[in-house]
Structure formats: C-alpha cells, structure tokens
Amino acid sequence: MRRRSTIPLLIALAVVVALGVAFFLRAKAPPEAARxxxxxxxxxxxxxxxxxxxTHFDETxxxxxxxxxxxxxxxxxxxxxDLDAAAFGLxxxxxxxxxxxAVAYSEVFVGRFDTEKLQAYLRHIARSTxxxxxxxVYSIPVEGRTLRVAQLAFDTVAASNMPTPEQIHSMLxxxxxxxxxxxxxxxLAARYSKVxxxxxxxxxxxxxxxFAQNGRIALFGLELPLPADTDLxxxxxxxxxVHLRIEEMAPTxxxxxxxxxxxxxLLSIARGLAAGSDQATxxxxxxxxxxxxxxxxxxxxxxxxxxSATLDQVRALATASNPAGQQPTAAPAAPPANTPAPPxx
Numbered sequence: 082m083r084r085r086s087t088i089p090l091l092i093a094l095a096v097v098v099a100l101g102v103a104f105f106l107r108a109k110a111p112p113e114a115a116r117x118x119x120x121x122x123x124x125x126x127x128x129x130x131x132x133x134x135x136t137h138f139d140e141t142x143x144x145x146x147x148x149x150x151x152x153x154x155x156x157x158x159x160x161x162x163d164l165d166a167a168a169f170g171l172x173x174x175x176x177x178x179x180x181x182x183a184v185a186y187s188e189v190f191v192g193r194f195d196t197e198k199l200q201a202y203l204r205h206i207a208r209s210t211x212x213x214x215x216x217x218v219y220s221i222p223v224e225g226r227t228l229r230v231a232q233l234a235f236d237t238v239a240a241s242n243m244p245t246p247e248q249i250h251s252m253l254x255x256x257x258x259x260x261x262x263x264x265x266x267x268x269l270a271a272r273y274s275k276v277x278x279x280x281x282x283x284x285x286x287x288x289x290x291x292f293a294q295n296g297r298i299a300l301f302g303l304e305l306p307l308p309a310d311t312d313l314x315x316x317x318x319x320x321x322x323v324h325l326r327i328e329e330m331a332p333t334x335x336x337x338x339x340x341x342x343x344x345x346x347l348l349s350i351a352r353g354l355a356a357g358s359d360q361a362t363x364x365x366x367x368x369x370x371x372x373x374x375x376x377x378x379x380x381x382x383x384x385x386x387x388x389s390a391t392l393d394q395v396r397a398l399a400t401a402s403n404p405a406g407q408q409p410t411a412a413p414a415a416p417p418a419n420t421p422a423p424p425x426x
Contacts, residue, residue, distance in 0.1 A: 121170030123286030
C-alpha cells in the first residue's frame with residue numbers, strides 16, 4: 082500500500098521539478114521578438130506590456146500627425162495600446178551619406194493585429210509584393226528607402242529598411258524555425274547573458290550607433306567618453322523602482338578605468354550644476370537625487386554605470402519635459418524616426 086501511494090507522489094514531484102526547470106530556462110532565454118531579428122550590429126528590446134502596466138503611458142493624450150492618424154484609422158491599431166513588445170536590430174551602413182543614412186533598422190513587433198485590415202492597408206501603400214516562405218512581403222517606399230513588411234504570425238509583424246531583402250527573409254526563416262527554439266543572432270548569443278534578469282528594456286552591441294557623431298557617442302549635445310563602436314549592454318528594470326545599468330566591455334582594464342574615471346567626472350559636473358540651481362521644482366529635486374545616487378565603477382575590463390529612481394521621480398522628469406498644455410507628438414512606442422509607424426491590430 083505504501084509503495085502505491087509513493088509512486089504518484091514521485092510522479093507529481095518530477096512534474097513540478099520539470100515545470101520549474103522549464104520556467105527557469107524560459108526566464109533566462111532571450112524573448113522571441115529579439116530571437117527573430119537578423120544579424121545586426123546592435124539590438125534594442127522593449128517589453129511594452131510591462132512598461133504600460135507600470136507607467137500607464139497609454140493613458141497620456143497624444144497629438145498625432147495626419148499620416149499616423151490615417152494608419153490608425155485604416156488598421157484600427159493604437160500602438161501604445163496594442164503593442165506588447167518591440168525589438169530593433171541596428172545595422173551600420175557603409176556609406177553614412179547614402180539613402181539609408183548611417184544606420185538601417187530591422188524590427189519585430191508583437192501585439193494584437195487585425196490581419197484583414199492590416200494586409201489591406203499594406204496592399205494599398207505597397208509599391209510591390211513578393212511571396213517568400215509562404216508569406217507576403219510588402220515593399221513600401223519611404224523617403225528614398227524601401228521598407229519591407231511581413232506578418233510572421235497572427236500576433237507578430239516584421240519590417241526592415243535595409244537595401245536588400247536578405248534581412249526580412251532571415252526573419253521569416255527564423256519565424257518558421259521558432260518552434261524548434263532558434264537561438265537568434267550571433268550578437269544575441271554572445272551578449273544576452275549580460276542582460277540582468279527580468280529587465281523590461283535592454284540594448285546590446287553598438288547601441289550608440291544612432292547617436293554617433295564624428296566617431297563618438299553624443300546625447301543631447303553632450304559627448305560621452307565612448308567610441309561609437311563600443312560594445313555596451315544597457316538595461317532598465319522596474320522593481321518597482323527604476324534601475325538603469327550600462328556596462329561597457331572595454332578592450333583592456335586600463336580602457337575601462339579611463340571610461341569609469343570620465344563618467345565619474347561627468348557625474349561630478351552634473352551634480353555641481355544641479356546643486357547650484359536654486360530651483361525647488363519636483364523635477365529639479367528628482368534630478369538632484371538621481372545624480373547623487375548614480376555610480377560609475379570599473380570591474381576588470383568592464384566599466385559599469387548604475388542609476389536608480391523612484392516612479393515619482395521619473396514622472397516628475399517626464400512632466401518637466403512635457404509642460405502643461407503641451408502634448409507629445411508621437412506615441413511612446415513609436416519606431417525609429419526614419420521608419421513609418423509599426424502595424425498592429
């Protein structure tokens with residue numbers, strides 16, 4: 082009798098262990114939207130569903146351009162409401178003065194899509210179509226480029242404005258193999274292990290490419306002490322505070338030390354400027370607190386910047402950048418500036 086009661090218990094225990102291992106491996110694996118991207122110089126991923134539930138950005142009133150509103154009217158898609166995840170592959174272009182500029186993009190969007198409306202809209206604006214791997218690829222002219230769009234599944238859309246169809250074909254191929262667990266691009270395999278667990282937004286590779294000026298990375302007119310081709314891993318986590326972590330993989334320990342020293346110098350300057358301001362607005366106080374707690378450290382050949390903020394501090398900074406009476410002109414989930422809005426349901 083004891084043996085008969087032990088066998089079901091062992092089976093139940095084995096099932097629980099197997100499920101635990103499966104959930105752990107799933108949590109450690111890159112999200113599918115990122116695994117579908119083709120080879121690229123950098124990857125940026127945003128889990129919009131989580132960010133939406135935390136920040137409620139979809140409740141912010143938005144003023145849209147006529148073209149963007151036409152897209153919404155035709156497809157029924159409201160990106161800030163319907164997109165759950167977005168992944169972008171950044172491709173460095175050999176000729177920065179060419180029609181694709183310095184950087185081209187491949188993109189994967191996951192959300193709720195009305196297939197009939199979406200395909201009708203794409204047929205209407207496409208210059209031509211092709212069939213690849215059983216899917217229709219729509220070629221759409223956009224500002225001297227060709228944007229290729231394909232629906233990979235009922236909840237997934239891919240796009241690329243690279244000069245050739247190789248990238249959109251690669252995403253279609255990866256989509257067909259996703260059930261077998263495609264590992265994704267070589268960059269994802271090499272760097273994703275550095276992304277903190279449960280990060281809702283992250284970037285790996287040469288993620289400074291869109292901000293590169295004269296071989297350096299510049300943000301808001303401030304040149305950072307990093308070459309444009311520096312390998313970085315940046316991440317945002319809500320736990321529930323907001324944690325920013327940027328890690329540079331430097332060639333040598335000395336290079337990492339120089340980066341950490343330069344970042345500490347910039348933090349000191351920023352702290353001095355913020356402290357010297359007599360403003361007592363919520364945004365000014367939030368900025369001072371965030372800068373005070375930010376750190377830059379060296380760990381062997383890695384330089385790491387850490388900063389954190391409460392949600393109230395983030396809201397205060399967001400309010401300062403969007404003063405009363407002035408609404409943002411683009412959806413929070415909008416794609417890079419030189420590509421049209423992503424299709425969703």
